Amino acid sequence: MRSLFAILAAKTAFRINRLTGTGGTSLPGMVAQKIDKDILAKLIKNNFPRGVIVVTGTNGKTTTTKLIADILESNGISYVYNRTGSNMERGLITSVAIESNIVGKVSAEVGLFEVDEAYLPKVCRAIQPNVILVSNLFRDQLDRFGELDKIARSFRNLIEDLESTQLVLNADDPLVASLGYQLENEKKVTYFGVGDYSGPKLQHDRTADSIFDPFTQEKLYYTQHYFSHLGKYRGKGGAFRRPKPDYQANNLKQNGIESIQFDINSANKPVVLKIPGIFNVYNAMGAFAAVKASLNLEDDQITKALAGSAAAFGRSEVLNYNGREALILLIKNPTGLNQIIQTYLLSEDDRLLVFIINDSYADGRDISWLWDSALEDLAQYKGKVLVGGSRADDMALRLKYAGIKDVLAESNEAELLKLILKHSSKRSKLFILPTYTAMLSVRSQIVASDELQKEYWQ
Amino acid sequence: MKPIKLVHLYPERMSIYGDYGNIIALQQRMDWRGIKNSVVNIEVGSKIPHDTDLIFIGGGQDRGQVIVADDLASKAEQIKQFVESGGPLLAVCGGYQLLGEYFISNDYGQLNGIGLFNVVSKATNQRMIGNIVVQSDRFGKLIGFENHSGATEYVGRAQPLGKVIKGFGNNPHDKLEGITYKNAIGTYLHGSFLPKNPKVCDWLIGKAIAKSGQSIKLKPLGDSLEKRARNSSLGRP
Numbered sequence: 001m002r003s004l005f006a007i008l009a010a011k012t013a014f015r016i017n018r019l020t021g022t023g024g025t026s027l028p029g030m031v032a033q034k035i036d037k038d039i040l041a042k043l044i045k046n047n048f049p050r051g052v053i054v055v056t057g058t059n060g061k062t063t064t065t066k067l068i069a070d071i072l073e074s075n076g077i078s079y080v081y082n083r084t085g086s087n088m089e090r091g092l093i094t095s096v097a098i099e100s101n102i103v104g105k106v107s108a109e110v111g112l113f114e115v116d117e118a119y120l121p122k123v124c125r126a127i128q129p130n131v132i133l134v135s136n137l138f139r140d141q142l143d144r145f146g147e148l149d150k151i152a153r154s155f156r157n158l159i160e161d162l163e164s165t166q167l168v169l170n171a172d173d174p175l176v177a178s179l180g181y182q183l184e185n186e187k188k189v190t191y192f193g194v195g196d197y198s199g200p201k202l203q204h205d206r207t208a209d210s211i212f213d214p215f216t217q218e219k220l221y222y223t224q225h226y227f228s229h230l231g232k233y234r235g236k237g238g239a240f241r242r243p244k245p246d247y248q249a250n251n252l253k254q255n256g257i258e259s260i261q262f263d264i265n266s267a268n269k270p271v272v273l274k275i276p277g278i279f280n281v282y283n284a285m286g287a288f289a290a291v292k293a294s295l296n297l298e299d300d301q302i303t304k305a306l307a308g309s310a311a312a313f314g315r316s317e318v319l320n321y322n323g324r325e326a327l328i329l330l331i332k333n334p335t336g337l338n339q340i341i342q343t344y345l346l347s348e349d350d351r352l353l354v355f356i357i358n359d360s361y362a363d364g365r366d367i368s369w370l371w372d373s374a375l376e377d378l379a380q381y382k383g384k385v386l387v388g389g390s391r392a393d394d395m396a397l398r399l400k401y402a403g404i405k406d407v408l409a410e411s412n413e414a415e416l417l418k419l420i421l422k423h424s425s426k427r428s429k430l431f432i433l434p435t436y437t438a439m440l441s442v443r444s445q446i447v448a449s450d451e452l453q454k455e456y457w458q
Numbered sequence: 459m460k461p462i463k464l465v466h467l468y469p470e471r472m473s474i475y476g477d478y479g480n481i482i483a484l485q486q487r488m489d490w491r492g493i494k495n496s497v498v499n500i501e502v503g504s505k506i507p508h509d510t511d512l513i514f515i516g517g518g519q520d521r522g523q524v525i526v527a528d529d530l531a532s533k534a535e536q537i538k539q540f541v542e543s544g545g546p547l548l549a550v551c552g553g554y555q556l557l558g559e560y561f562i563s564n565d566y567g568q569l570n571g572i573g574l575f576n577v578v579s580k581a582t583n584q585r586m587i588g589n590i591v592v593q594s595d596r597f598g599k600l601i602g603f604e605n606h607s608g609a610t611e612y613v614g615r616a617q618p619l620g621k622v623i624k625g626f627g628n629n630p631h632d633k634l635e636g637i638t639y640k641n642a643i644g645t646y647l648h649g650s651f652l653p654k655n656p657k658v659c660d661w662l663i664g665k666a667i668a669k670s671g672q673s674i675k676l677k678p679l680g681d682s683l684e685k686r687a688r689n690s691s692l693g694r695p
Contacts, residue, residue, distance in 0.1 A: 146585075147519040206469075208470075217524075368476025368648050370476070371476035372473070372479075392690075393683070393687040401483060
C-alpha cells in the first residue's frame with residue numbers, strides 16, 4: 001500500500017515538473033522515497049525478467065549506457081533507463097516510477113542504469129543487479145568522491161556481499177581489473193580491453209594514478225601504455241597482471257574527428273564508431289561485453305547497433321550555433337579533458353576553442369584538476385581561446401602557464417556567446433568544453449537559438 | 459649560469475590535487491625571466507641529488523603515504539640539512555603532514571614523519587573542504603583550496619604561515635594555517651598554490667637562486683591575470 005502511494009506521488013511530481021517546465025529528475029524520486037524508503041528495491045527487483053545492468057566508473061558512464069540502450073533498441077529488447085544521466089538513488093527511482101503502472105509493474109524486459117560511483121554500494125545492495133560494469137577509475141572531483149583507493153575498496157566490499165551478480169571489468173585499468181581478483185565467493189567476471197593503440201599520445205599526461213600493484217604496492221611494469229594508467233601491465237613476480245580480455249579491440253584506426261574503427265577479437269568485419277577517440281572504444285567495448293555477458297545476442301547484432309549509435313547528451317554532441325558546427329565536449333576531470341585534447345584538439349582546422357569552467361557542487365568545487373591536465377600539449381595552438389564560467393579567470397591563468405597566449409576571459413554567459421560569434425565564421429568549427437553545469441546551460445542556449453533561427457526561416 | 463635544480467619528490471605517489479601546478483609555476487616564472495632550470499623527479503628508492511636548489515612535495519592518497527613515509531626516513535637527514543642550510547622547500551597537504559613529527563591515519567595507524575616541522579597530524583572524521591583565504595605577514599593574502607581530513611597541531615615552537623580568514627587551515631579550531639621554518643613552508647593550500655600566489659612562488663625562486671650560490675635579481679612580471687584570478691577567487695563561496 002505504501003509503495004502504491006509512493007509511485008503515485010512520484011508520477012504526480014513528474015507531471016507537475018513537466019507542466020511547469022521545472023526539469024529536475026530527482027524530485028519525484030525523492031518524494032517517493034520519503035513515502036516508502038524501500039521503493040527503489042521494490043520497483044527494480046520485481047521487474048525486468050531479462051535482468052538489470054548497472055554501469056559505473058569515472059568516465060564514460062552516460063555514453064556507455066546509451067550505447068547499451070541502442071543495442072537493446074535495435075534488437076527489439078524493451079528496457080527502462082535513466083536517460084538523462086540522473087544517476088543517484090532518486091534519479092533511478094524516478095526513471096522506473098514514471099514507466100511503471102500503479103502497482104509498480106513495468107512491462108520492459110531489461111533495466112539499465114548508470115550509477116554514480118559514490119552511490120553504487122547503496123544502490124546495488126538494494127537492487128541486486130545481474131551485471132555491474134565498471135569502466136574505469138580516474139581521479140575525479142576529489143572534494144566529492146574522496147580518493148580512488150577508497151572508492152575501489154567500497155566496490156570490493158560490495159562485490160563480496162552480492163550473491164549472484166556478474167562483473168564486467170576493464171582489463172586495462174589495474175585498479176578496476178583487481179576488483180575481479182581473488183574473490184571469496186566465485187563470480188563470473190568478463191573482461192574487456194584494447195589490444196594495441198598507435199594513435200596520437202599526449203606529451204604531458206600526468207594522470208596515471210593506479211600504476212602500482214593493488215596487492216603489493218610495487219610499481220607495475222607496462223609493455224604498452226595507452227593513456228592515464230590504461231594499458232598492458234604486469235606486477236613484479238607476476239601474481240597480479242592484466243587479465244586476458246574476453247573481448248578485445250584491435251586494429252584501432254582513427255578517421256579524423258569523424259569516427260574510429262576497430263575490430264573485436266580480430267573478427268574480419270571492423271566496427272566503425274561515429275564517436276571518435278580511444279576512450280569511446282573503451283565505452284563501446286564495455287557495452288559489448290556487458291550485453292554479451294547478460295543477453296543472448298550474436299556479435300553481429302551488437303556491432304551493427306554500435307555502428308549506428310550517436311553521441312549522448314553533451315558528450316561529443318554536434319549542434320548548430322548560428323551556422324557554425326559546435327561540438328559540445330563535457331569535461332570534468334584531467335583524464336577526460338586529456339582525452340578530448342588528444343582526440344579533438346591536436347588538428348589544425350579553422351576552429352575556436354571555448355572552455356567554460358564552473359565550480360558548483362555538481363562540477364566539483366575544486367578546480368585544481370585543471371593543473372593536472374595536459375594543456376601544455378596545446379602550447380603550439382595559434383588561434384584564439386575563449387574562457388567562461390564562474391572560474392573563467394582561473395582557466396585563463398591556467399592557459400597562460402600552459403604557454404597559450406591569445407586568451408580572452410568572459411564569465412558572463414550571454415556575453416561569452418556573443419564573443420563566440422564575433423571570433424568565428426561560418427566555416428569555423430566550435431569546440432566547446434564545459435564543465436557539467438556549464439554544459440547544461442550553454443547547451444540549452446545553443447539549442448534555443450538554433451530553434452529560433454529555424455522558426456525565422458520557416 | 460648554472461641551471462636551478464628543482465626536485466619534485468614522489469610525483470607518482472604524491473600529486474593528486476593539482477600539485478603539478480606548483481612545479482609548472484616555478485618553472486614558468488623562471489623561464490619567463492630567462493633563468494635556466496630543470497626538474498628532477500625523485501621516486502621511492504632513488505636519491506635526492508646533492509646539488510638540489512629547491513624541494514617540492516605534494517599530497518597523495520593515504521595508501522601512497524604509507525610507502526612514502528617509509529622511504530622518507532632514509533632521506534630525512536638530507537632534507538633537514540638542506541633546510542638548515544637555507545634550502546627552500548614547499549610541502550603541500552600530505553607532504554606537509556609527513557614532514558612533521560607523525561601522522562595518525564584512519565586506516566594505516568601511525569606514520570612517522572621526519573620531524574622537520576614541529577607539527578603532529580591526526581585523521582579525523584571531518585573532511586575540511588573548500589576555498590580558503592589566509593592572511594600571512596610575509597606574503598599578504600594567500601588564496602587556495604583545501605581538502606583534508608587530517609587535523610594538524612603545533613608542538614613546541616612554530617611559526618604559522620598565516621591566520622585563516624576563510625576556511626579551516628590546520629584544524630577546525632585554532633584558525634591558523636601551515637607552518638614556516640627557515641625557508642621551508644608547509645601548507646594545506648592547493649588549487650594550485652603557487653600560480654595564484656606568485657609572491658610565494660617568486661620568494662621560493664629567490665631562495666633557490668641563493669642556494670645555488672648565484673645572485674640574480676628577479677625582474678617583476680606582469681601579473682595581471684594572477685591578480686584577476688585572485689580577485690575572482692575571493693568572490694567564490
